[in-house]
Amino acid sequence: MYAILDIETTGGKYNEEGITEIAIYKYDGHQVVDQFISLVNPEREIQPFVVNLTGINSNMLRNAPKFYEIAKRIVEITEDCILVAHNAQFDYRILGTEFRRLGFDYIRPSLCSVELSKQLIPGQPSYSLGKLVRSLGIPVSDRHRASGDALATLKLFKLLLDKDSSKSIIQQSIKLNPKHQLEPRHLDILADLPSETGVYYIHNAEGNIIYIGKSKNIKKRINQHFTNTNRKSKQIQNLVDSVSYETTGSELVALLKESEAIKTIKPKFNRALRRTRFTHALYSFTDDNGYINLKIDIADGRKKPITTFSNRDSGKSFINHAVEDYNLCQKLTGIYQTKTSCFNYDIKECNGACIGKESPESYNERVYKLIAKSSYANQNMVIIDRGRDIDERSAILIENGVFKGIGFFNLNYQINNLEILQSIITPMQNNRDTQHIIQSYLRKNKRLKVINFD
Template sequence: MEFVIVDIETTGGNPSQGGITEIAALVFNGNNIIERFHTLVNPERYIPNFITGLTGISQEMVEDAPKFEEIAEDLWNLLEGRTFVAHNVNFDYAFIREAFKAIGKELNLPKLCTVRLSRKAFPGLGSYGLGRICEQLAIEISHRHRAFGDAEATAILFQKIYQHQSDIIFQSLKKGKGEQFLPPHISQEKFQSLPEATGIYFFHDRHGQVIYVGKAANIKSRFKSHFSGNSEEKLALKSEIHDITWELTGSEFLAYLLEILEIKSLWPKFNRAQKYKSSQWALFQYEDSNGFIRFQVSKNNPKIQSIMEFDSHSEAWKFMMDKTTEFELCPKLTGIQKTPEACYDHQIGKCHGACCEKEKPALYNQRAKEFLACITNNKGAVLIKDKGRSTHENCALYFENGVFSAYGFISQEEYQNNNEEIVASLRIVKHIPETKYILRSFIPKIHQRNIIPI
């Protein structure tokens, strides 16, 4: 059996958009290196300055280098019928496969990752990056971050494993494609331990920091789908993940809610879709020095109790304009008009004069309180009961004014308890206005008998 130890340098991390700038490949027959291949490659695209700073490969250096299609046949003949070996193999393999695909060739080789092999052969090391592991094993790297220097070091590392613990290599090959999708720092044992159940999951980096939070009806299946494809983000996530933890919910509804709570709490670097700060607006009330109840639309502030929340400033503004007219309120006192004198509506007879002391606070506040009562009557709390983590329990979800407020798991015996008692036993969560959208999407799926007004 023969192996090809490969290392490449590229213009970036995305195989479908980046280009290869250097390739080195060493053929190992189990005893010695029997063939060497090394060349700079013209990537036919711009090399970013930070890549040049890392690798030392500049635009000028590759200007007269062969394009991939010019070296493709020689490289194909070198790879064909052999096992593809690299440190973090999915990165190198993905780039070379994409390059061959662009010229009409489909690369399909068995792969071995020296990161994964090293974790089994040399357990307990603090890091399995090429530079660090070579330092710990006294392997010299002649030119770090250059393809030939890194490939030579990887070949020495692979040879050490092959000659002293070859069973690790053959066991990995025997497992075949079933394990090849796994990130280099996630073992097959860890993958097999993942539950095929509903919940949320956390990806951790080498320091234990959460870098991604997700939800799934089947955590194990969802984990596998994360690492299919070769987008730049997937490859980056694949190289950074070192561990996965999870929390079962039983309820898909609860999984959606907990996912957004954790994202808003942890702000993981790979949760780009929901990684934004809320810019919602709210309505606040206060009493001025003359005793008038006033209203103000402004940015939502979780530290201040609001009367009502809105998705946008325009929605809040229209609401207040409509209610100012409906309850005959003063537009200056509802924040609609900004004027140091009497409001413009008073000048045309639409305002009773609270803004210019023509109306007493008691009379004006009566209408303002009617407006507040209208808002209160349209608010409410609801308890929703959904399936739990087993047949012996249910989950309880509590919403106030449409926003997720608390949750917990209740046994079949507790299910019969007074609903106020159930609510009192629940775990309170952080106020996240966006959870009201999740409620809206799930309400039609919940049986009416499980939706209980409180």
């Protein structure tokens, strides 16, 4: 992670300068993930030649924050980052001076884009920022202002990364700023975890569950929790005392167990997953001519959906495939807004329900097939998926359209009637989230074995 930096100062005697403006762009090697730009009240006079150069004068800075007011933000945005600046020695020295005035040692690894440019783009007539970026065709605005110069440095740095065929910048960066190292207690926890699909529970010293998650590889996912540097991961790292888990074999079982456990236990760090997992749904209505219309809309708890989707794009993709697979009308599925025929009719791929050419009975028969395939309403069925061992399978029971629970059975034990199945099922809650999880999983895994009961 890099922090692309530019600072404007008051000018003056060495180590007596003050910052008048600062811009920092946090760059992950692919995109800007955070930024901070601010004028700064330096609490000292600005040299006249600097005013002429930057356009920043004392009147502009009268109500600007003083350095101590933005120091914490600078520390946070540059934490675990390598500072990159054009003539980095100057910017790093100015920052260090300001922090020392606050009694704080500011230490960060740094890279200088001047030195890198001399290595990777030799023979340039000048390596000053303005002349260099112009010669390289890099657009620059607000020259001699912190934001404009920092953005120009960012664009230059991207070019330098592209030109660095030996990847020496990346290798040097890793040496300057090694990855977060695991603490011994974290290594001890990881040693006992499996690389299997299941649900995991992170406990604090009191044994309370502070986070619940699911993964196809529990060990790998916990390792990510222990090495990530985001705020939530760091909090978990500080509080974790142990991790318990249960393997499921089936990702669907893991999803259902995770959902129920989060709703029941309400762990401290699972706030986001307590909310509903879907935003859009598929609804149907019959128009005045007797045709069943389908519509993707925002999920409404007062209406009963056919199926649900995590986002609008997922819903649009579903309905587009449905039109193709079931030969449905674009107009009656909300894809093509028109008062006459749909586009597919014009190219002879629609039977004409949009203009009353195909009978409602004939058209609706195909819609019913789609609805039956997409929804398990009023159905008695069991979904068979992977188990925890080679000779085991998982069973997800749906009874009269209601999710009843999950269980595991040995392949030598034949599931042939509802009573036997009910005896191995662990009851679980049926709610809109479980319906969404099951329907979404069925859409994505079309080869799943599904047994229907009378």
